[in-house]
Amino acid sequence: MPRGRPRGFDREAALRQAMEVFWLRGFDNASLSELTNAMGLRPPSLYAAFGSKEALFKEAVELYVRTQGDGIWNEVPEAASAREGIARMLRATACAYTRGAEPRGCMIVLSAPQMQGTSPEVSEELRRRRAENVAVLERRLDRAVAEGEIPPETDCRSVASYFATVQHGMSIQARDGASREELLAIADCAMAGWDRLAGRTSETGAGQGEETRST
Amino acid sequence: MPRGRPRGFDREAALRQAMEVFWLRGFDNASLSELTNAMGLRPPSLYAAFGSKEALFKEAVELYVRTQGDGIWNEVPEAASAREGIARMLRATACAYTRGAEPRGCMIVLSAPQMQGTSPEVSEELRRRRAENVAVLERRLDRAVAEGEIPPETDCRSVASYFATVQHGMSIQARDGASREELLAIADCAMAGWDRLAGRTSETGAGQGEETRST
DNA sequence: CCTTATATGTAACGAACACTACAGAAATAA
DNA sequence: TTATTTCTGTAGTGTTCGTTACATATAAGG
Numbered sequence: 001m002p003r004g005r006p007r008g009f010d011r012e013a014a015l016r017q018a019m020e021v022f023w024l025r026g027f028d029n030a031s032l033s034e035l036t037n038a039m040g041l042r043p044p045s046l047y048a049a050f051g052s053k054e055a056l057f058k059e060a061v062e063l064y065v066r067t068q069g070d071g072i073w074n075e076v077p078e079a080a081s082a083r084e085g086i087a088r089m090l091r092a093t094a095c096a097y098t099r100g101a102e103p104r105g106c107m108i109v110l111s112a113p114q115m116q117g118t119s120p121e122v123s124e125e126l127r128r129r130r131a132e133n134v135a136v137l138e139r140r141l142d143r144a145v146a147e148g149e150i151p152p153e154t155d156c157r158s159v160a161s162y163f164a165t166v167q168h169g170m171s172i173q174a175r176d177g178a179s180r181e182e183l184l185a186i187a188d189c190a191m192a193g194w195d196r197l198a199g200r201t202s203e204t205g206a207g208q209g210e211e212t213r214s215t
Numbered sequence: 216m217p218r219g220r221p222r223g224f225d226r227e228a229a230l231r232q233a234m235e236v237f238w239l240r241g242f243d244n245a246s247l248s249e250l251t252n253a254m255g256l257r258p259p260s261l262y263a264a265f266g267s268k269e270a271l272f273k274e275a276v277e278l279y280v281r282t283q284g285d286g287i288w289n290e291v292p293e294a295a296s297a298r299e300g301i302a303r304m305l306r307a308t309a310c311a312y313t314r315g316a317e318p319r320g321c322m323i324v325l326s327a328p329q330m331q332g333t334s335p336e337v338s339e340e341l342r343r344r345r346a347e348n349v350a351v352l353e354r355r356l357d358r359a360v361a362e363g364e365i366p367p368e369t370d371c372r373s374v375a376s377y378f379a380t381v382q383h384g385m386s387i388q389a390r391d392g393a394s395r396e397e398l399l400a401i402a403d404c405a406m407a408g409w410d411r412l413a414g415r416t417s418e419t420g421a422g423q424g425e426e427t428r429s430t
Numbered sequence: 431c432c433t434t435a436t437a438t439g440t441a442a443c444g445a446a447c448a449c450t451a452c453a454g455a456a457a458t459a460a
Numbered sequence: 461t462t463a464t465t466t467c468t469g470t471a472g473t474g475t476t477c478g479t480t481a482c483a484t485a486t487a488a489g490g
Contacts, residue, residue, distance in 0.1 A: 004436025005486040026329040028244060032478055042439060043479070049437095053478065113328050114241040115390045118478095127391050161388065161397055162381075162404035169384030173376065175330045176342050182376055189377035193408025219466020220456040247448055257469060258449070264467095268448065333448095 011049055014039040018050075019060040023107040027057050028117045054119050057111075061125065064107045072096055076136050082144035083198070086137065086163050087191050093167055094183030097174035105171030108133075134164045144198070151199035159197050166190040226264055229254040233265075234275040238322040242272050243332045269334050272326075276340065279322045287311055291351050297359035298413070301352065301378055302406050308382055309398035312389035320386030323348075349379045359413070366414035374412050381405040 017038040021030045032053060036043055050056040072092045079085030097104050108129050115123045137160035144150045170183055178186075232253040236245045247268060251258055265271040287307045294300030312319050323344050330338045352375035359365045385398055393401075 002436075003434070003488055005438080005488095007437065008486095024329070025331045029329060029332055031476080033476085044440095044481095045438060047479070109387060110328055113325055113387060113390060114239070114244060116240045117244055130387070130391060155400065158397070158400035158404055161393070162401045165381055165384035165388050165401050166377075166405075167384070168387040169380035169382070172324060172328060172345070172383040173380055175328060176345055178376070182373070185370065185373035186377045186380050189373055189408065189412055190381075191408075192411035193404065193406075196407035196410075197404055217466075218458055218464075220458095220468080222467065223456095246446075248446085259451095259470095260468060262449070 007045075007049070009039075009041050009045065014041060014046075014049070015056075015059055015063055018056055019063050019107070022057055022060045022111060023064065024102055026110060027112045027119065027122050054121060057119075057122055058125060061107065061111075061129070065129070068096060068107070073133065073136060076140050081149050082140045083149070083191075083194055085140055087187070089137075090163070090167065090170075090187035090190055091184060093170055094180055094187050097170060097183060098178075098180035104174035106168075109168050109171040110175065130164070130168070133167075134160050137163055141198070149198075154198050162197070163190065222260075222264070224254075224256050224260065229256060229264070230271075230274055230278055233271055234278050234322070237272055237275045237326060238279065239317055241325060242327045242334065242337050269336060272334075272337055273340060276322065276326075276344070280344070283311065283322070288348065288351060291355050296364050297355045298364070298406075298409055300355055302402070305378070305382065305385075305402035305405055306399060308385055309395055309402050312385060312398060313393075313395035319389035321383070324383050324386040325390065345379070345383070348382075349375050352378055356413070364413075369413050377412070378405065 017040070018035055021035055021038050024030075025034070030053075032043060032046070035053070035056070036046055039046065046056065050059060072089055075088040075092060076085040079088055093106075097106070108126055112119075112123050112126055115127065117123060138156050141150065141154065141156035141160055145152050145154055145156065166186070170178075170186060173183060173186065232255070233250055236250050236253050240249070247258060247261070250268070250271070251261055254261065261271065265274060287304055290303040290307060291300040294303055308321075312321070323341055327334075327338050327341055330342065332338060353371050356365065356369065356371035356375055360367050360369055360371065381401070385393075385401060388398060388401065
């Protein structure tokens with residue numbers, strides 16, 4: 001169906017390799033030669049297929065969110081309770097950040113955290129996605145208020161920011177070499193304040209459950 | 216007393232300017248021309264006085280720790296209780312990260328968070344300093360156990376990692392534009408789990424105090 | 431066949447990077 | 461004074477950066 005010479009490489013596979021490089025090295029530290037090496041192609045092919053380094057990064061971020069982030073953030077709206085959703089999100093984070101090989105921590109957090117790199121577009125895109133994650137948490141907490149899981153006087157915005165902050169911090173810990181057990185322990189510590197943060201109206205039997213730290 | 220031509224600039228003032236640039240932009244993103252511009256000197260003077268970009272950065276980090284970090288971390292060993300020390304550390308963090316102008320968040324966290332920049336030395340140095348902060352927290356918690364403030368079965372290492380994680384995450388939030396009030400609310404949320412994390416043996420009347428969130 | 435359209439490899443582009451050779455300037459020591 | 465030592469400004473070094481011109485290769489449409 002296409003008119004000219006067909007592409008000689010798998011676009012999706014190449015994008016996946018680019019994602020790994022950006023994830024590991026960040027946007028600015030990832031050089032074109034490093035990217036083309038990992039992707040197995042020459043610069044003109046990269047520019048023909050993706051447009052620019054910046055555009056390639058944006059696609060890589062989308063792929064990251066689609067393939068890596070979903071397993072973490074899907075839990076929040078889908079879980080039966082806000083408490084369970086957030087606890088699962090934190091535990092899934094701990095597992096995702098210590099999965100196998102090198103790239104640990106979150107690409108959205110680590111790719112350009114100074115907000116002062118060569119591309120303001122990239123910084124802003126990542127900030128927007130981080131804010132969206134906070135919003136996901138806040139919406140779930142608002143819903144929990146509406147459903148009577150947590151009391152109406154709960155400061156949903158602050159609580160959402162708090163759990164997002166823990167999740168961001170876990171990226172640094174992961175890059176510093178924290179093990180899965182350590183990250184899981186951190187996740188459990190973060191949940192320890194739930195009753196104080198979101199009252200306790202039983203309803204879901206909030207006092208028990210398996211959220212006590214065991215390590 | 217010195218033999219040759221005297222230096223034509225204030226070394227400390229120049230180092231302070233360099234610190235600001237590294238703090239705002241990170242190690243790799245801070246270019247030599249940007250540094251020399253901010254410091255008000257030419258490259259040969261910089262290299263004569265500091266040796267290299269990497270050596271300049273290390274001195275800038277020392278200056279940062281000495282002038283910015285002390286106000287935050289001194290509280291931990293000095294406070295009467297571990298609880299008070301950690302709460303003050305988090306509140307001081309919230310204030311420090313929203314002090315006046317641009318550079319927000321922690322230089323130690325934000326300067327090279329990918330651990331994959333051009334200088335492994337720099338990454339390792341920053342990682343070491345982050346680990347030292349965790350150790351400060353853990354030592355204070357150990358002491359609190361010894362003094363009977365918190366129960367002996369407390370997992371001091373995990374609790375220390377947890378509070379360090381919150382502090383790291385606050386750097387990201389600060390760069391994303393969080394206000395002082397938001398960061399203080401996050402700090403209070405982080406402390407909400409204290410009784411669950413470190414038991415409660417009264418001793419310091421842990422149930423009351425001003426740690427309830429107000430915003 | 432020829433035309434058109436897209437992809438690829440070679441080989442570069444100008445710009446920015448960290449860094450420095452060199453000569454002159456400004457101080458002390460004799 | 462002259463010699464010595466250190467700092468400074470000019471003007472570079474070679475390298476790498478992201479990006480692209482250009483010729484060639486490979487497909488479909490006519």
